[in-house]
Amino acid sequence: MxxxxxxxxxxxxxxxxxxxxxxxxxxxxxxxxxxxxxxxxxxxxxxxxKPEREWRTRANPFAEVWDSEIVPLLRCSPKLKAITLLRQLQEVHADRFPDSMRRTLERHIGQWRALEGPSKEVFFPQTYQPGVRGLSDFTHMEELGVTIAGVAFGHLLYHFVLAFSRWEYASVVDGGESFQALAAGLQNALWQAGGCPSEHRSDSLSAAFKNLQEKEDFTVRYAALLEHYGMEGTRNNRGLGHEYGVKNMSRCPSMTPVLPTRLSRP
The missing domain is CATH 1.10.10 (Arc Repressor Mutant, subunit A)
Structure with a gap:
């Protein structure tokens, strides 16, 4: 063939x-x-x-315009597609670069991006074990436009999810983030789940980690809460929401509970 x-x-x-x-x-x-x-x-x-061929079988058709025209455009907009650059070349150099050269240009662009293009952030796959990690977060709900008797209802949603089974719990918080809201939401979630994971992860919750006036008191109370349920507290690096992984994926209008597995009783 x-x-x-x-x-x-x-x-x-x-x-x-x-x-x-x-x-x-x-x-x-x-x-x-x-x-x-x-x-x-x-x-x-x-x-x-047979030894691998390291030489060209024909001259590079883009050699004369690569450094002067193509590379500057790629440095300005690294996500430009080969077909876009080919159309630009066809406008400037009529009848010199036919559509049949598209694949050749794509290979050259791919090599340039690998060797000289902008670096890409590396994401490692996240794997979860049953009963190991639970995650908590507060979500602002103003964009839903909920009203009571015509008056806007400003509230938060406390959200808890078990990483392995995707079991979820949510409750309405009438007010801001606080230790009371976190403690009540977390305890209700654990009792409804029927057990406790070994690790509780949060997204730098102000109630647990950075209350400016009562930081030390809140941190002690949060640590005592985790100790009571036999959990270890962890948190994401600030500003790196993708570290949540399953938590971000679980945010959806409908929350379907899934039976958790291998949990210890609270």
Whole structure:
């Protein structure tokens, strides 16, 4: 097949079939053309033993415009697609860069991004074990426009989720973030879940970590709450919400509880 590299296995199969069949039949059984079979018969090495080609078979068609026109555009907007750059070249250089060069340009752009393009932030996959991690957060609900008797109801939503099972609990908080709201929401969630995870993770909750006036008191009370339920407290790095992982994925209009597994009784 045109454009397909022949493997060592195909060569071995062809040579085996060639002992009992004609070249045409042996080539067909090995999945190669007769022309390729003739070349294989004359070759002294297997395909895997051939040195890799490190030279160009033809001149780079974008060599004259690469540094002067293409690279400046990529540095300005690294996400530009090859088809966009090709259209730009076609406008400036009429009849010089046909659409058939698109794949070649895509390969050059891919190599440039890998070697000289902007660095990408690395995200490691998050894996969870049953009964290990529970997560808490407060969400502002003003954008929903909830009203009571025509008056806007400013409130928060306390949200708790078990990372492994995706079991969720939510409760309305009439007021701001506070230790009382956190403690009440967390305890209700644990009792409804029927157990406690070994770790409780939060998104730098002000109620637990950074109350400017009563920081020390709140931290002590939060630590006592975790100790009472046998949990270890952890938190995300500030400003890195993606560290929540499952917590961000679980935010949806409908919260369907899933039975938690391997939890200790509160």
């Amino acid at each position: 045109s454009g397909t590299h022949i493997t060592d296995r195909q060569v071995h199969l062809y040579m085996t079939k060639r002992k009992d069949h004609t070249q045409e039949v042996a080539a067909a059984k090995a999945g190669m053309s007769v022309r390729t079979a003739r070349r294989v018969s004359k070759a002294a090495t297997l395909p895997s033993q």
